[in-house]
Amino acid sequence: MAEPASVPRVRWDVLAAIGAGGALGSLARYGLSVALPHSRGQFALSTFATNVSGCLLIGILMALLTAAADPHRLLRPFLGIGILGGYTTFSTYATDTLDLVTTGHPFTGLSYALGTVVCALIAVFAGHGITRAVVK
Template sequence: MPPREPAVLVAVAAGGAVGATARWGVGSWTALTEALDPGWGGSAGPVLAVNVFGSFLMGLLVCWLLRRPGHRLARPFLGTGILGGFTTFSTFAYDAHSLWSAGESAAAASYFILTPVLAILACWIGVRAMHRFLGWPLPGEADAGDLFGPTEEAGV
């Protein structure tokens, strides 16, 4: 359970505003959205790209913060806030439904499968890249940490 303190809420909200604005910017950039459209139309291609790129950044961030925790609000602001606001499951779900409803079952199925598979792969690549770049050994599962920051139970 995340700590219930106003500073954490403000950090998440401020980061979320930055991340959601960045996602909106990507979706509004016509040349980019046309370049990212695999033929599905609408926002599905850009949302796939945003979710995969955001997952890659999350892999980098988690590894960095695991070894260099920094300020206690870094994880809630950067991870939950910015990257949580930048990536979007709700738009992914809506786009998959829209493709299916429009009779584009092959596009809907490929989008539905590609998004989580590529996002998880991108996060894994981010983790590996950060560790390789910094020369750190890969952490074990017990070292994973929590993106909400230190918990009240830990006394921090």
């Protein structure tokens, strides 16, 4: 008979780091949405900028953490999952895309959907690659 899988121990310090980081990242995302507002049917520049800059920052973060000899164990949960997870937003990206399509802007919606993915991937690769080159 197979042994039941063990339940992982709750790491309250990790959860606290993620929660604190998530609050800060969400506030930063909100600030950017206030600074760069858009109306229904318009290209959502704030969401686009948030997701692309978040991908650039996660690329930089991962390059720094993998190059560090012994990074603090809460850095990745706080900065990566917390701050950058709270900062970036797939749900708003999807909602903005749907809004563009349903308000009669299907080409802009498709451009926004594909452009965000392409630019986000370029940003994460650039952030990671440039940071690795600088750290070496």
